[in-house]
Amino acid sequence: MNSNRRTFLMGSAAAAQAVLSQSAQGQEAEARVPTAVIGTGNRGSNLLRGVMEQPNTKVLAVCDIKPDRLDKAASAAAKDNPRTYTDWRQVIDRKDIEAVFVATPPHLHAEMAIAALQAGKHVYCEKPIGVTPRQVQDLVIAARASNKVFVVGQQRRSSPQMTEAVRKIREGAIGTVVMVKAQRHAPSDLPYEGSSSDWYFNVNKSGGYLIEQSVHNLDMCNWIVGENPLRASGFGATLVHPTEPQGRSIFDCGVLSYDYPSGAKMSFTQNVFHPRGMPGGGQNMMVYGTKAAVDFLSSMNVYPLTGNAKPEPLVPEAKEDQHIHITTFYNCITKGAPNPADIEVGAAATLTAILGHMAMVKGGVADWIDLGVNL
Ligand SMILES: NC(=O)c1ccc[n+]([C@@H]2O[C@H](COP(=O)([O-])OP(=O)(O)OC[C@H]3O[C@@H](n4cnc5c(N)ncnc54)[C@H](O)[C@@H]3O)[C@@H](O)[C@H]2O)c1
Numbered sequence: 301m302n303s304n305r306r307t308f309l310m311g312s313a314a315a316a317q318a319v320l321s322q323s324a325q326g327q328e329a330e331a332r333v334p335t336a337v338i339g340t341g342n343r344g345s346n347l348l349r350g351v352m353e354q355p356n357t358k359v360l361a362v363c364d365i366k367p368d369r370l371d372k373a374a375s376a377a378a379k380d381n382p383r384t385y386t387d388w389r390q391v392i393d394r395k396d397i398e399a400v401f402v403a404t405p406p407h408l409h410a411e412m413a414i415a416a417l418q419a420g421k422h423v424y425c426e427k428p429i430g431v432t433p434r435q436v437q438d439l440v441i442a443a444r445a446s447n448k449v450f451v452v453g454q455q456r457r458s459s460p461q462m463t464e465a466v467r468k469i470r471e472g473a474i475g476t477v478v479m480v481k482a483q484r485h486a487p488s489d490l491p492y493e494g495s496s497s498d499w500y501f502n503v504n505k506s507g508g509y510l511i512e513q514s515v516h517n518l519d520m521c522n523w524i525v526g527e528n529p530l531r532a533s534g535f536g537a538t539l540v541h542p543t544e545p546q547g548r549s550i551f552d553c554g555v556l557s558y559d560y561p562s563g564a565k566m567s568f569t570q571n572v573f574h575p576r577g578m579p580g581g582g583q584n585m586m587v588y589g590t591k592a593a594v595d596f597l598s599s600m601n602v603y604p605l606t607g608n609a610k611p612e613p614l615v616p617e618a619k620e621d622q623h624i625h626i627t628t629f630y631n632c633i634t635k636g637a638p639n640p641a642d643i644e645v646g647a648a649a650t651l652t653a654i655l656g657h658m659a660m661v662k663g664g665v666a667d668w669i670d671l672g673v674n675l
Contacts, residue, residue: 333422333633336361337401338388338412340373342495343426343453344403348376350623351401354630361391388412392419399633402426403453405499406506410435414442417450424629426453428515428650429643431507433671436647436654440675443643449632451639452646454519455625461618463640465600466523468614474589474602480521480566482585484514485574489552492545501548508550510536510660511653514570517583518656519649521558521566524587524596528648528675529558529566529655531667536660540573554660558652568656647675 335357337348341364351357362373363385370384385391392400392415400416402409402425410430416423423443429452430436443450456462469477490500499505506512522528536554553571560566574581585596592604594614601611621627631637651671658666 331634332356332358333399333630334358334360334397335399335401336363336382336391336394336397337373337377337403338363338391339402339404339408339426340364340369341366341403344401345369345373345376347401347403347424347453347626348373350626352377352380353623354626356630356634357399360397361385361394363388363391389415392416392421398422399424399629405496406512407431407435407499407504410439413439413450417442417446417448420446420448422449422629422633424451424453424626425646427519427646428507428511428653429646430650431504431511431654433651433654433673436650437673440643440647440673449629449639450643450646451625451629451632452641452643452649453625454516454641454645454649456516456520457523457641457645458625458628459620460624461600461615461620462520465594465596465615469524469587469589469594470526473592473614474587474594475591475605476562477525477587477589478564479588480524480564480585481588482517482521482566482583483569484509484517484583485570485581486572487574487576487581489541489544489572497545501545501550503549506550507653508536508657509552509570509572510554510556510657511650514568514656515649515653517585518568518652519645520585520596521568522648522652523645524585525560525562525564525566527560527562527564529560529652529668531665532556532558532652532655532659533665534656534659535663536657551660554656556656556659558656644675647673651675 335351337344340362359377359380359382362382364370365386374384399422402412406428409425413423413425429439534556536551538552541552556568558566583597587594587596592602594602600614602614603611632639655666
C-alpha cells in the first residue's frame with residue numbers, strides 16, 4: 301500500500317501524530333496508530349498485551365478507575381510511556397488519539413463507544429455492546445454515522461479456521477443447516493472475590509451469563525445459520541447459588557430455544573454447575589444439516605447422515621494467534637481490510653442474547669420485533 305493511501309485511511313490527525321520508524325534496510329517507514337485502552341482489568345490487560353505486540357501501534361493513554369490496574373497497565377505499556385487517566389472522557393477528548401479500546405463492564409460500553417466514535421476515533425469495543433436494546437440501538441446509529449472502524453470483541457470472527465468452516469457449511473458441506481445444539485457450561489461462577497465481582501453478579505451491569513458470556517456462542521450460531529433469530533423461548537433460574545454472592549441478580553442456569561426465519565432451530569443451555577471432569581461440559585456446538593452434521597467447536601469432524609463413511613475433518617486443525625482480532629482491527633484502520641466483526645455483527649449477537657434473556661425472565665416467548673431495534 302502506498303503511504304498516501306495509508307495517510308488517507310488514518311485521517312489527518314493520526315498522520316500528524318504518526319511515529320515513524322525506519323527498518324534496518326531503510327525500507328518504507330511504518331506509521332504507528334496512536335491508541336488508548338479504557339478499562340485495564342482482566343480483558344483490558346490482555347488486549348493491551350496484544351496491542352503492544354502489533355508493529356504499528358503506540359499506546360498513548362491507559363485509563364481505569366482502579367489505581368492498581370492503572371499502574372499495572374502503565375508498566376505493561378512502559379515502552380510507549382502512556383499517560384494514565386481515571387476519567388475516560390479526558391481520553392476521548394485527546395485529539396491525538398486515533399484508536400480506542402473499550403474493555404470496561406458491559407453497561408458502560410455503549411456510552412463510551414458512542415463518545416469515542418463521535419470524537420472521530422476508531423473503536424474496538426468488547427462484547428456485549430450493551431445490556432439493553434436501547435444501548436445497542438444508540439451504538440448502531442453512532443457507528444453507522446461514523447466513517448471510522450468499529451470492531452466488536454467477538455474474536456472468533458477473526459479465526460481463519462472458523463471462517464473457513466463457516467464458509468464450507470454455507471457452501472453446503474453438510475446440506476442445509478436445520479438445527480444447532482449448543483451450550484456453555486462451567487463448573488462454577490466467576491470468583492466471588494474476583495476481578496469482575498463488583499459488576500458481574502449485577503444483572504443491570506453485566507446483563508447476566510447469557511448476555512455477558514454466551515454472546516460469543518450465540519454469535520457463532522447466527523454466523524453458521526446465516527440469519528438472526530425471529531424469536532426465542534426460555535426459562536432461567538438461580539438454583540444452585542441463589543445467594544452467592546449476596547445480592548446476586550443473575551441466573552445460574554437457563555434453557556433456551558431459538559427459531560430462525562429459514563425454519564432452522566437452535567437449542568441452547570447454560571449453567572455454572574457442570575462438574576469439572578464430567579463428560580459433556582464446557583462449550584460445544586453440534587450443527588445438523590440435511591446431509592451431515594458437524595461437531596463444530598471441538599473435533600470439527602463432519603459425520604454423514606447416511607452410509608458408512610467415516611467422519612472427516614471439515615477444516616484442518618490450526619494453531620492460531622491469540623491476538624489475531626487485534627491485528628484485524630489495525631488492518632481495517634491502516635489497510636482498509638474487510639471487517640469481520642462490525643457493528644451489525646456486534647448488534648445482532650448482543651440482541652440475540654438480550655432476546656434470550658428476555659425470554660428467560662418472562663418464562664415464555666420473546667419476539668425479535670419486540671426488541672424495538674431496527675437492524
Ligand atoms: N472477548 C473476550 O473473550 C472477553 C474475555 C473476557 C472479558 N471480556 C469482556 O471485557 C469486558 C471487561 O471484562 P473484564 O473481565 O476485563 O472485567 P474486569 O472487571 O476485570 O475489568 C473491567 C475494568 O474496567 C474498569 N472500569 C470500570 N468502570 C470504569 C470507568 N468508568 N472508567 C474506566 N475504567 C473503568 C474496572 O476498574 C476494571 O479494571 C466485559 O465486557 C467482558 O465481557 C471479553
